[in-house]
Amino acid sequence: MGNAGVSGEGSPIARLRARGQSVWLDYIQRNLILSGRLAQMIGDGLISGVTSNPSIFRKAISESDDYESDLVAMAKSGVTDPYIAFVSAGGEDIKLAAQVLNRVYEESSALDGYVSLEVPPALADDYEGTVDEARRLFGLIGRPNVMIKVPGTDAGAKALEDLIAEGVNVNQTLLFGVGHYERSAEAYLRGLERRLDAGEDLSRVASVASFFVSRLDTAIDNLLPEGSALRGKAAIANTCLAYRRFREIFAGARWERLVAAGARYQRPLWASTSTKNPAYPDTLYVDALIAPDTVNTLPEVTLNAFAEHGDSIGGIDDHLASTDDVLKGLADAGVDLNLVTERLLAEGLEAFAADFDTLLDRIGELLKVDLEGAPELGKGD
DSSP states (O other): OOOGGGTSTTSHHHHHHHTTEEEEEEOOOHHHHHTSHHHHHHHTTSOSOEEOOHHHHHHHHHSOSTTHHHHHHHHHTTOOOHHHHHHHHHHHHHHHHHHHHHHHHHHTTTSSOOEEEEOOGGGTTOHHHHHHHHHHHHHHHOOTTEEEEEEOSHHHHHHHHHHHHHTOOEEEEEEOSHHHHHHHHHHHHHHHHHHHHTTOOOTTOOEEEEEEOHHHHHHHHTTSOTTOTTTTTHHHHHHHHHHHHHHHHSOSHHHHHHHHTTOOOOEEEEESOSOOSTTSOTTHHHHTTOOTTEEEEEOHHHHHHHHHHOOOSOOTHHHHTTHHHHHHHHHHTTOOHHHHHHHHHHHHHHHHHHHHHHHHHHHHHHHTSOTTSOOOTTOOO
């Protein structure tokens, strides 16, 4: 991409931004940054942030030769631990992207311009390990416009509170249920309150709550009979309910006290918004979820599709009124939404852990390559 025509005044992306929603790119790779393509996308107004996850890094490192020189240098210097090598190589991507995004960060007064790096999935239920590693990664990257991704488990929410209190920016990820979202929002508020009570600045502490969308339709459609009018409706209704709770939680005297001290919203971030079912429109979860004070993070194929033919006229207001009816219909059909979202959280953690293990296995192979020979770096599975 890189065409200002799809993001100029009157374009779907421009209209979306004008309505208070930010678009971040759900992808990172060394060549994207070094080629200037990331800077072009930012300059064209297509995106104002970047997210990553273990699956994205597995693809970037295993299926390209972008990291060959880094890994060869590490192998020559005696690095044998794949995780150390990953943090070095992946961390360099994060630093480079943060540098490219810094202008957005400054011009938006720290609202946008972020790039995220995730703690290892194995720490999902380890509160102390998550806090320690998130703190370490944030310090290693050393950029104010970095968010550390922490999964939305019980331990992850507890870690979020501590990290926000310390001033570490956090992207709380893998939130599937409204209960998951509420737990994250409350942890964020408690972290801000602790920071305020300690006399610390709130104005540059940032967090987003990554609420996953399309996977819920995939799961629930399989529970509904063929031809059900509820197919393809659960994910948007569930997200609308989370947005409604966002507006309720971030209001009132408790929140106003924090705002007076410089606090900013923990914005909901709509994740997994590419359409999984080819029978549905390819921009379904972007068109339907345009809402003020939110972020939508998109893979490049969905970003391109929305920039070309997205509907930026409607949005979440068109669906809020029908939310309760859809949720009641699902309950009447025997769908236990809480059970499904808990399963999706477990499956999401398993999938990221598997991809992260595959990534570390591949890096381990590359670090052991015979440096006197012709290393097959970049020739992933």
